[in-house]
Amino acid sequence: MGKISKPLLFWYxxxxxxxxxxxxKDLHPNPYFVWVSEVMLQQTGVKTVIPYFQRFIQAFPTVDVLAKANQDQVLSLWQGLGYYSRARNLHAGAKQIVAMGEFPQTAIELLKIKGIGPYTSAAIGSISFGETIPVVDGNVxxxxxxxxxxxxxxxxLHDRAFELSLAEIESSPGDYNSALMDLGATVCSPRNPQCEICPLKLNCCAFKAGCVLDYPKKIxxxxxxxxYGIVAWVEKDGELLIRKREQGILKGLYELPWDEVEKTDYDKIDSDFVKHTFTHFHLYLKIVRTKKIQEGQFILFESLKDYPFSTLMKKILKKFRL
DNA sequence: GACTCGTGGGC
DNA sequence: TGCCCAAGAGT
Structure with a gap:
């Protein structure tokens, strides 16, 4: 026990x-910024997150500003980042914290905030408040x-990693946790691990046995x-019909009206279709221009930028807007 | 415990 | 190209 902390921190x-x-992170060490960044980083790469993070904290520099924003503003800054419940929960969490009067300073207290789970509470607790608690993510x-x-x-595996990591913490838990995640993201990567330069190679069972790629075991x-679905592209007097999703996937975002249909309703997949892949299904949408009015609101094309859309809808708007 | 919930990078 | 996957949380 206690064998990896020193070489790990030295590497870091x-x-x-x-x-x-x-x-x-060094530029923005306060708990609010750590919170925003850690939520954005859930299931999302650093390279993707950085520009979103910069824009977000510029628009909402404090918890109070975020709490007072409206949902369309928040979701607009989250457009394209995915997992939009993170944005909705972050917004709700900001209102919670403002109501509490001060930012929660322990992992236990942080767990009470909407959208903050075991990972995020441990990250904020250790990085912002020096709490001795291990962070367990995919990297760890x-x-x-x-x-x-x-x-x-x-x-x-999650439970084992938690216990093993806790036993290794000697000092600077925030740096230790960050180092572990950065090592996993850069050196101990899934596909092409750089074992030659790894500070832990002399301690690594899999490296010494020559079976690094066999771990972790796959699920x-x-x-x-x-x-499949059909999208209604409805124009009237230079305006486009859109509606807001009130539940399920992409909740809170706007869209062109569409409904799911059976595959047998199609003869072939052609240029009238847009394909998009979500976490757990593929979706083919056929775009049909029609005059038939549906439920929703007409907005000017110039106003589209004021409404949050998913990447799927942006794809459709870009391809079919004349 | 199983399922839901997005997207873009990288090979 | 198509597939794997990435700093999770809520239900």
């Missing part, structure tokens, strides 16, 4: 200083899985279904 302080994300699980040749996967996943 000497080799990871110029990582793009490290620079951003992969690093420990390889370090100790762990056979567990899923939740069992078998189900095949994704394919769905």
């Amino acid at each position: 302080y000497n080799s990871a200083r110029d990582l793009p994300w490290r620079v951003v 699980k992969r690093v420990f899985s390889r370090l100790f040749c762990l056979e567990e996967k899923g939740q069992a 078998e996943k189900k095949p994704m279904p394919t769905k």
